[in-house]
Amino acid sequence: MATKSNGSLPPFKIPEIEFTKLFINGEFVDAVSGKTFETIDPRNGEVVAKVAEGDKEDVDLAVKAAREAFDHGPWPRMSGHARGRLMIKYAELVEEHAEILAALDTLDAGKLFSMGKTMDIPSGASNLRYYAGAADKIHGETLKMSRELHGYTLREPIGVVGHIIPWNFPTAMYFMKVGPSLAAGCTMVVKPAEQTPLSALYYAHLSKLAGIPDGVINVVTGFGPTAGAAIASHMDIDKVSFTGSTEVGRLIMQAAAMSNLKQVSLELGGKSPVIIFDDADVDVAANLALLGIVYNKGEICVSGSRVFVQEGIHDAVVLKLAEKAKNWVVGDPFDDNSQQGPQVDKKQFEKILSYIEQGKREGANLLCGGSRHGDKGYFIQPTIFTEVQDDMVIAKEEIFGPVMSLMKFKTIEEAIERANSTKYGLAAGIVTKNIDIANTVSRSLRAGVVWINCYFAFDVDCPYGGYKMSGFGRDLGMEALYKYTNVKSVVTPLYNSPWL
Structure with a gap:
């Protein structure tokens, strides 16, 4: 086990890699094909670990688990308060494991370990807490209709969500997507970037420890043209949230349109x-x-x-x-x-x-x-x-x-x-x-x-997304929560209505 100097503190031990398999329906499993791929340490080009290479068959299994958890499981049917309590437990576990998680993102992505410990991982936990607090505040509206009718709206979870996450901020992007969709009552299949799979698998492990029901969070590691494409085109996924290049965003929109016209939100490139x-x-x-x-x-x-x-x-x-x-x-x-x-x-x-x-x-x-x-x-x-x-x-x-x-x-x-x-x-x-x-x-x-007079001034309360070819849909803030819901209108006739 390697170590690194930390000033006057004892050397930090770089952790052994514990989780390298797919996480489906609450269990770590090999890819159906048995294939693996290497994740590389960008400090030296050396192999960090071999990770299960998920493909269409694995996405099918993950979607089946997520579909079952959404259609028949407890998560969408829990009160928002109950979901929020489990999300807070999840956040506490993230903070408890901050050093390990920061080290995984450093080994995978070359991110500064010190910033991971003090910013990225705590911000991920903060994101979970924010949406945990919002989970019991998802309200519709009472409508004053123009005719002899009583109407109201319900905000309901959109269903099974596919999250495709980039490699530059493995932790931040994981929770920017998983946090609001959990609060909304959705279930999901997460595909981390092939360059940075390790922290997402560890977050899956922590979700199990937090008590989030099996099938709610599934993580399929693999490549964009195979696992990512299978998510974008899957008939049983109701929405895809993608952060990455404009070129790949186009492909995802095409796949979504050609399959079941699933909703898509995209955060794409920039030249700011x-x-x-x-x-x-x-x-x-x-x-x-x-x-x-x-x-x-x-x-x-x-x-x-x-x-x-x-x-x-x-x-x-x-x-x-x-x-x-x-x-x-x-x-x-x-x-x-x-x-x-x-x-x-x-x-x-x-x-x-x-x-x-x-x-x-x-x-x-x-x-x-x-x-x-x-x-x-x-x-x-x-x-x-x-x-x-x-x-x-x-x-x-x-x-x-x-x-x-x-x-x-x-x-x-x-x-x-x-x-x-x-x-x-x-x-x-x-x-x-x-x-x-x-x-x-x-x-x-x-x-x-x-x-x-500032830059990179992100905050969980402040919606974030693009114009033009930088995409559409917003992460962060309450707008991110609402994009994982559908609005249902319910109408009944009043006493003197001609329908009665």
Whole structure:
């Protein structure tokens, strides 16, 4: 068992991998085919574990368990209060196992262990508690009808849900989807990304310990074109919630339409602008801009990959960004001094490096970075390009890595137009001390979330999702809960109605 240094504390023991099989109907089972696949440690390219490779037959079994649990089991029929109590127990277990869970996400995804312990895992537990508190507050409405009728609506769980989860935030995305659908009374089949299956399997184990009934949560590990496609096209799944690329989102919509017209919610790609105005504090602006691209090594769909700086402070911001980027610490994510770990896998590592080479060929100026860090693993230096043109590939396509395109602008109108000149519309940032500029620009940007003088300011109370080709439907907040419900209208005639 490996260890890592933790300052003055005793060495942390990297945990043995306990759960590598599919979780179906409350039990860990092998894939029907008996196949497995390797999950790789991005720090060094070595195999962490072999995990069961689920396919269509395994999805069928998982859906059958979820269907039985929904149609005949206790979960949808429990009071919201009873569901909430079990969800709170689930949250307590998540917190109790925070170090193990953070280590699994570090081993799988290269995420910073310190942030996993202090942010990702606690936030997942907080998400569960939020929706546990909402589970007994799912209400319909009484309708004042225009005729001699009495009407009311019921909000009912939508049924069996397929959750397809990305690899960049394995824990956060698991609970952003599982939390509200549990509260609504749904049952589910969860497919974690093939790069990051380990924490989802551990969360399945904890759900069993919490007392959540068998069949409510099922986890099928495997690949998108097989297990993921089987979920999207399954006739007994009532809804699919997907976070990932726009290209795969299209395929999921097509599969849903060609099967049973199941409901779909999609949180897809982004090319988010950060707009820095002349009145901004240079140091604050540089901090926010750098955070916007290097946080989670740029593997976040809302990363501020296009930074627009007004001409009056452009040069000062460039100098400050270069200084801060060069002092950014890239290293082993188990080391508490590291600020950035490795990219998730070799494929993503090579894709990012190819975009960097594309930027050089297109004539952008490489301010800093631009290369791999170290001689093993999938580490990349924070990379900033200046003199970027809007039509360059690095300014148009989602890179999903620590690569910033920095551009100069003159007027508010120009900034708005250029910021909106993208097929995406997930997030945006504004840095200004002028409330009139902040209000004007925030209302003009075509994005699902706008952060003013902050970035990555997520909160469980605040709905999150995209415009345009960044998808539709919202995670977080009560809107996320409602997307896992159907509205049923019930109408009866009044005493003097012609129906009587």
